Amino acid sequence: MSLLELKTKIDISYDLDLKNLNEINFSKLNKKKISDISLEYNFKKIKLSEVFNIQILTEKKNNKKIIIIGSNKFFRNIGFKWKENSLCIKGDAGSYLGHRMEGGLVEVKGSAENFVACKMTGGKIIIDETVGDYTGSADFGEKIGMNGGVVVIKKNAGNYLGNFMRRGVIIVGGHVKDNCCNNFIAGTIVINGNIGKNLATNMKRGTIITNCKKAIPHKKFINCGDQKIDFYNIFNKHFRNDLGVQSKCKNFVKYIGNTDVNGYGEILLRKSNQK
Amino acid sequence: MSKNNIQIWNTYAEAFPMKCSRLIITAENYRWAFNAVNSFTGFATSVIACGCEAGIEKKLKKVDTPDGRPGYSILIFSMSEKELAKQVLNRTGQCVMTSPSSAIFSGNKGEKKIKLGNSLRYFGDGYQISKKFGDKRFWRIPVMDGEFVCEDFAFQMSGIGGGNFLILGESQKSVIEACEVAVKSMKELDNIILPFPGGVVRSGSKVGSKYKNLIASTNFEYCPNLKDIVSSKLKPNIKSVLEIVIDGISSLDISIAMKVGIKSILKKKVKGVIAISAGNYGGKLGPHLFHLREILK
Numbered sequence: 001m002s003l004l005e006l007k008t009k010i011d012i013s014y015d016l017d018l019k020n021l022n023e024i025n026f027s028k029l030n031k032k033k034i035s036d037i038s039l040e041y042n043f044k045k046i047k048l049s050e051v052f053n054i055q056i057l058t059e060k061k062n063n064k065k066i067i068i069i070g071s072n073k074f075f076r077n078i079g080f081k082w083k084e085n086s087l088c089i090k091g092d093a094g095s096y097l098g099h100r101m102e103g104g105l106v107e108v109k110g111s112a113e114n115f116v117a118c119k120m121t122g123g124k125i126i127i128d129e130t131v132g133d134y135t136g137s138a139d140f141g142e143k144i145g146m147n148g149g150v151v152v153i154k155k156n157a158g159n160y161l162g163n164f165m166r167r168g169v170i171i172v173g174g175h176v177k178d179n180c181c182n183n184f185i186a187g188t189i190v191i192n193g194n195i196g197k198n199l200a201t202n203m204k205r206g207t208i209i210t211n212c213k214k215a216i217p218h219k220k221f222i223n224c225g226d227q228k229i230d231f232y233n234i235f236n237k238h239f240r241n242d243l244g245v246q247s248k249c250k251n252f253v254k255y256i257g258n259t260d261v262n263g264y265g266e267i268l269l270r271k272s273n274q275k
Numbered sequence: 276m277s278k279n280n281i282q283i284w285n286t287y288a289e290a291f292p293m294k295c296s297r298l299i300i301t302a303e304n305y306r307w308a309f310n311a312v313n314s315f316t317g318f319a320t321s322v323i324a325c326g327c328e329a330g331i332e333k334k335l336k337k338v339d340t341p342d343g344r345p346g347y348s349i350l351i352f353s354m355s356e357k358e359l360a361k362q363v364l365n366r367t368g369q370c371v372m373t374s375p376s377s378a379i380f381s382g383n384k385g386e387k388k389i390k391l392g393n394s395l396r397y398f399g400d401g402y403q404i405s406k407k408f409g410d411k412r413f414w415r416i417p418v419m420d421g422e423f424v425c426e427d428f429a430f431q432m433s434g435i436g437g438g439n440f441l442i443l444g445e446s447q448k449s450v451i452e453a454c455e456v457a458v459k460s461m462k463e464l465d466n467i468i469l470p471f472p473g474g475v476v477r478s479g480s481k482v483g484s485k486y487k488n489l490i491a492s493t494n495f496e497y498c499p500n501l502k503d504i505v506s507s508k509l510k511p512n513i514k515s516v517l518e519i520v521i522d523g524i525s526s527l528d529i530s531i532a533m534k535v536g537i538k539s540i541l542k543k544k545v546k547g548v549i550a551i552s553a554g555n556y557g558g559k560l561g562p563h564l565f566h567l568r569e570i571l572k
Contacts, residue, residue, distance in 0.1 A: 230422055231413065234408075237342065
């Protein structure tokens, strides 16, 4: 694996747009080419070498791993249209992390801001800390959000998680704020912690797996009783490293809705460790 | 050539290319997984009239199945892509989906897809749910005991059908005993199936018949009852012949299976077994030839 390290050499205190960083996916690791990648800092175009010290640690034919050191919440659009390769962020990430991401892996050792995985279609994002609002959601004015891939948030998520989400998996290790899964079209969301108000408003299809009984909008979802969901075995096996401590539970109370929109979405309430 | 007083005839088995697919069937426990598998692989002994040849490849541990439940791996062979797809879909719908707690998954990857859940999902009448993880899509179809989970597609791969050897003996009892010994050892192997009842066939066939509409008829050269009235390959002391037919993924798998089966008979020294032979059609049926004496070297 080729290893590229990008270490910040100036203090980033305005928005830094890293949209063009995905050009690394399409060429060999060439220091000059990487230096010339155009970025946008505080609404001005700059070269990548003006912000980062570039170091190619190893160079091999197969996949690349890019490490960004010293990032903060101003680093926008990290992993924009990312493909195949691995991107490791040693620090926080700004808004639009993994925006329109198509494949590969993005790991964030800190937190991320709003619109994580917005319009994502493939690949995997792992965030060690918290995320802001609109994770897996549609962009402003659009009606389809995350459309594939996997997002694993090890701690808490903000408002509007999975808004207009259509496909893919989001796993949240901690709590989620209000308006989670609004206009949910399809896909799977697992929430291990508590959930705020207005869960699954206008939910059409898809699956929410949770322990949080009090968050379920009982008037808008039909209680279908206790059910053993065999499918969860496959889900569990596929995501066993991401799911957290309660992964072995496969007995659920199933709720179907949202009845406001004749939806056939399902909320699976884990029978053990209910909150 | 003779080993332990059993002659190995200087002949070969003739096999032909087929299309095949591996499927994994799981259930709540091995008993119900077997019920589903047994039903799926029923009436699948020969492509002459069954449309396919199918059998259990191996029993799978929980850790080896996609859903972590007990299961079996099966192989299904057919002569054409179209027939294979038809048989897989029909048998899944009628034999696996109907079996309590069952689920079905593809057991191999390949370029050519065979519809599983992609067609069966319509049984859900709009209440079916699709889930996609990585490059695999699964369908959850509501049924009366919960959900029938199946993968979107199975995949076709190339296989070989018709590997075989014949066991010739002085009585039916001794030949059956020898077959049982061989089948037991061959069932331990991966990548092959023995599609006939108990792995053994007594009605070995030749291509064609004196009746116009029949594509296969009894292999009279090996029928003890006819040896005085036709050109027979049987000596006077041979009173019974049985055949073990092997379908496998590659010619290597079939030759290994033949070697293991024959060697187990030779090792066991089953009383009354006189010779081991093989069925062929003079090289006209298929390109894969398995020479007995070469295999046993």
